[in-house]
Amino acid sequence: MPKIFNENNLCFEPKQSPIPEFSWHTSQRLSEVVQSDNLYFDVRSLDPDKYSYPYHFHRNAEELFVIISGKAMLRTPNGFDELKKGDIVFFEKGPQGAHQLYNHTEEPCKFLDIRTNNGMDICEYPDSNKINILPDVEVYPNSQRVDYYKGEENVKDKWNID
Known part of the structure; x- marks a missing residue:
């Protein structure tokens, strides 16, 4: 069944990070209300002089913003653009879709x-060199990457076959 959302039935909750600029x-x-698969x-409502999430891109999700009211500056790998009411912005998967x-x-x-x-998605943060495994929000430094076979030496010893 269709569900209509508008300002009369939307309730906004503040989300404050430990860093005051991200709010x-x-x-x-x-x-979740409509149980979308x-x-x-x-x-979202971004207050004056605040940033959205840290600069990031998704490996397994596309994203779309539709500006409902107000203006904001958009940062992408191509630079900065001012967004205004009515603008629709598509972010593709991968580094070329990075945004803030x-x-x-x-x-x-x-x-x-x-x-x-x-x-499942992997979100990468180029400014802080982190990765985030979603939806579980497991955040790790990207510098911890290792070779695929690291720690797999002596595989025979793990098989205990007589």
């Missing part, structure tokens, strides 16, 4: 955030 308000995860979506918003105005910027849900 926003988000609606209840609307995709393939999309995550919610509405900053509200450079004195008014909130509301936007619809839609992401594909393929069960």
Whole structure:
């Protein structure tokens, strides 16, 4: 059954990180309300002089922003662009889809955030060289990467076959 969302039935909760510059308000995860299998979506409100999530890209999810009201600066690998009401921005998988918003105005910027849900995703943060395994939010330094066969030496010793 169709479900209509609008300002009359959206409730926003503040989300504050330990770093004050990363702060926003988000609606209840609307995709959970409708029990969506393939999309995550919610509405976010980015306050003035605040940043969205750290600069990042997804390995296994595409993302789409629809600016509902206000303005924000968008950072991508191509530089910076000002987004305004009515703009729709698509972020592809991989480093070329890296993005971050900053509200450079004195008014909130509301936007619809839609992401594909393929069960599991890896999110990478180029500024801090981290990876995040989603949906479990397991964050690791990317510098800890090892060779695929590291620690697999002496495989015969692990088989205990007589």
